Amino acid sequence: MSPADVGDTGGRSEERPLVLVHGYLGGAGQWADLRQAFSNRFRVVTIDLPGFSDAAHRPAPATIGGFADDVIAQLDALGIDRFCLLGHSMGGMIVQEMAHKIPSxxxxxxxxxxxxxxxxxxxxxxxxxxxxxLDCEGVAATARRIAATWFVKGEDHPGFQIVNRIGAMASAAAAQSSLQAMADWDGRPNLSSLTMPSLVVWGDRDKSYRWPQVETLWSGLPDASLAVVPGASHAVHLEKPDIFTAIVMDYLTSR
Structure with a gap:
């Protein structure tokens, strides 16, 4: 299944799947270090959304719900039934839709x-x-400009080159339609239905999602914990990888 990149953790039956869903102008490649960090405890599955990265040849859905349906179909094709689910940025919207559609x-x-x-x-x-x-400058320039906002140090952070390269792979049609899909999406009415244990992770210098959004998410979920990482922007997993991994690993493995 080329759209999905499945981490090989040895195939032991007790390993839980952990599904990682990237956001706008992202791709499965942004999770390389995180996959390695989690591979001893989870069967890590990374998804390339249609229209992005190595799935740039696939037409992108017109809605966030359509992206959710696509990821669910990929997991069904892989025979993955129950899983832990992590979504970043637009991917966070997508996984909220998934959790609403298939909560069990x-x-x-x-x-x-x-x-x-x-x-x-x-x-x-x-x-x-x-x-x-985007219409005036094209995908590559847009990816570079947006990727710089993901880091406190902008283009000077080593992780910038990773997300900039991945972002430039997106199709122009997906880059355009996904912005409209986000503009049309409102997940607030569904928050109370997401009763599974949830963790909200946020960098306190994020330039895309400010505190009021994060607070609404955290307070609106029935069973939510919150982790705020100081001195990090939108790409916490690349800016503060050890802290990010420790927070998420502790949450996913605690009982």
Whole structure:
């Protein structure tokens, strides 16, 4: 299954699947270090969303719910029934939709650098501006500009080159339609139905999702914990990898 990249952890039956879903202009490759860190405890499954990274040839859905359906179909094809689920940024919106659609299959939910409203109030720029600049500047320039906002040090952080390269692989159609899909999405009415244990992870210098979004997500979920990482922006797993891994591992393995 080329759209899904399955981490080989030895195939032991007791290993729980951990599904990682990237966000806008992301890809499975951004999780390389995290996959290695979790591979001893989980069967790590990383997804390339249609229209992005190595799945850029696949047409992107027009809605966040459509992306959720695509990821569910990929997991069904892999024979994965119950799993832990982590989503980053737009991927956090997608996994909220998945948890609403198939709640009995989601063991634990990690919502990372995300919120319950696709329009992202107080984002570094509005989605409308992003659409206009995408149309004028193209995918590569847009990916570079947006990727720089993911890090406190911008382009000077080593992780910038990783996400910049992956972001530039997106199809122009997916880059455009996904911005509109986010603009049309509101997950707030479904928060109370997401009763599985959940963890919200946020970098306190995130330029995309500000505290009011994060607080609404945390307070609206019935069984949520919150981890705020100081001195990190949108790519906490690359800026503060040891802290991020420790927080998520502790949460997923605690009883």
């Amino acid at each position: 299959r989601v063991d634990r939910l990690v919502l990372y650098g995300t919120g319950p409203l696709g329009r992202m109030p107080d984002r570094f720029e509005t989605l409308e501006v992003s659409l206009e600049r």
